[in-house]
Amino acid sequence: xxxxxIPGVQGVGGADRRFKEALAxxxxxxxxxxxxxxxxxxxxxxxxxxxxxxxxWVAASGRATVHSTTTVRRKAEQGGDYNVxxxxxxxxxxxxSRVDGTPSDDVRIGMRVSASVAGAGDGAFVVFHVDxxxxxxxGAR
Amino acid sequence: xxxxxxxxxxxxGVATAGIGEAAGFTATEILAQASHAALADAGLTLRDVDxxxxxxxxxxxxxxxxxxxxxxxxxxxxxxxxxGASFVAYLITATMALQARLCDVALICYGSNQxxxxxxxxxxxxxxxxxxxYQPRHPITSYALATARHMHRYGTTRAQLAAVAVAARGxxxxxxxxxxxxxxxxxxxxxxxxxxxxxxxxxCCLVTDGAGAVVMVRAERAKEFPKAPSYFxxxxxxxxxxxxxxxxxMTVTAATDSGPxxxxxxxxxxxxxxxxxxxxxxxINTILALEDLGFCRKGEGGAFVASGALAPGGSLPVxxxxxxxxCCHPGMYGIFTIIESVRQLRGEAGERQVxxxxxxxxxxxxxxxxxxxxxxxxxxxxx
Numbered sequence: 001x002x003x004x005x006i007p008g009v010q011g012v013g014g015a016d017r018r019f020k021e022a023l024a025x026x027x028x029x030x031x032x033x034x035x036x037x038x039x040x041x042x043x044x045x046x047x048x049x050x051x052x053x054x055x056x057w058v059a060a061s062g063r064a065t066v067h068s069t070t071t072v073r074r075k076a077e078q079g080g081d082y083n084v085x086x087x088x089x090x091x092x093x094x095x096x097s098r099v100d101g102t103p104s105d106d107v108r109i110g111m112r113v114s115a116s117v118a119g120a121g122d123g124a125f126v127v128f129h130v131d132x133x134x135x136x137x138x139g140a141r
Numbered sequence: 142x143x144x145x146x147x148x149x150x151x152x153x154g155v156a157t158a159g160i161g162e163a164a165g166f167t168a169t170e171i172l173a174q175a176s177h178a179a180l181a182d183a184g185l186t187l188r189d190v191d192x193x194x195x196x197x198x199x200x201x202x203x204x205x206x207x208x209x210x211x212x213x214x215x216x217x218x219x220x221x222x223x224x225g226a227s228f229v230a231y232l233i234t235a236t237m238a239l240q241a242r243l244c245d246v247a248l249i250c251y252g253s254n255q256x257x258x259x260x261x262x263x264x265x266x267x268x269x270x271x272x273x274x275y276q277p278r279h280p281i282t283s284y285a286l287a288t289a290r291h292m293h294r295y296g297t298t299r300a301q302l303a304a305v306a307v308a309a310r311g312x313x314x315x316x317x318x319x320x321x322x323x324x325x326x327x328x329x330x331x332x333x334x335x336x337x338x339x340x341x342x343x344x345c346c347l348v349t350d351g352a353g354a355v356v357m358v359r360a361e362r363a364k365e366f367p368k369a370p371s372y373f374x375x376x377x378x379x380x381x382x383x384x385x386x387x388x389x390x391m392t393v394t395a396a397t398d399s400g401p402x403x404x405x406x407x408x409x410x411x412x413x414x415x416x417x418x419x420x421x422x423x424x425i426n427t428i429l430a431l432e433d434l435g436f437c438r439k440g441e442g443g444a445f446v447a448s449g450a451l452a453p454g455g456s457l458p459v460x461x462x463x464x465x466x467x468c469c470h471p472g473m474y475g476i477f478t479i480i481e482s483v484r485q486l487r488g489e490a491g492e493r494q495v496x497x498x499x500x501x502x503x504x505x506x507x508x509x510x511x512x513x514x515x516x517x518x519x520x521x522x523x524x
Contacts, residue, residue, distance in 0.1 A: 067391070068286040068287070068289045068293070070285040070286050070337045071335075071337070072276070072277070072278050073336055073337065084276070094387075096271070096275050097275060109289065125275075
């Protein structure tokens, strides 16, 4: 694991904590294995591709393609319908996420999307916006 | 030379209890009723059981709780969980334990009263932490995402998916034990309530109560019991992921790995199979299993099921009890694939009997398309 101090990331701990602390600081970082060169998500202390333990953090490009998408139906009084998707990051890994700024029924597989950090603190998480549409960022990057 | 587990053990007793609604009963009570009945089916009692293979959604240490309740003192027990497929996996471990003489009578058992107790799926595994912010509806959203991907990649349609539910209902109408037996059409499925696009409520398995039990013994003793034995011919398990985003290709399950290994152990191929029991948590499950086990080519599952092949009178009888979509789904359906296979191999399936069924395939599914366990069972003629 990287031992270097990362700006805005305090203290010690594992990959999960490192990921969440970066998110809380408004950054979306992912991991890359120094042994096999693969990027992966979610955060781990070993590489799921080769079992290697020499892993570094890199800033995610934030560029991704919608790999699959669904609209979860929910009663209006409970907040209404919402999007859940799988995006494939340009670096290779896939992650579950949500497309914001576009009606869920208009989200299509193959759409190009870009990441931003929504929420704050312990509740921060990565969402995506469709490129060329409402590109309003919900959090600092 | 055949695999040492091929034909090493046989199922000599099966039973269900509390299928549909078991109001007023606990999960453990109907599990015990099914176990008692399966042992009676084999001419045995709980006193004879020394191997326990069990899992539920309500016990943290299922073998301990169930063993105590049933008054057992097992010499071998197993309750590792790979989701709803666990019980098909227990066919493999029970055969191993019997062959190794770690036990002599293996009881595989399960029960759930989720419908009358909760009215929804009862599961130990909720959202994983990296999924939680997006509020996927577990497990439906994961299957919806896989379904959408299959539709995108192969042109599979909602009407083709609906054909899976219609075929299952056709069989359920021939099964007095099935929970839902009203007529069902493709249009009914398409117009039913959307839950997580493209999955409607009729693309989803039922939420029922139900318990099941299976009794296995070594093959050398199998003919001593009242009912015709169903022999374990082959089995294999595989799993590659837990969260759906970690499945390398969301249109290809680990059944592409478990299936060929199970067939190799059995010395059989898909064309040898007379009847299939596929874990149909959602309509996409049946399509993926047919493709991944080699009953049709990848991407052609939609057209295959829409041809009517799976339904009564079709060329490939699938889920002859009505499946999880129409018979029962108490949360972990795997054991019911075994029980229906045995009933078919014994010729006990009444109006839904597949004539001359000698070889049955069970395919268990667990988690979010994650664990896949394939098992082949056969009559004495297949040894």
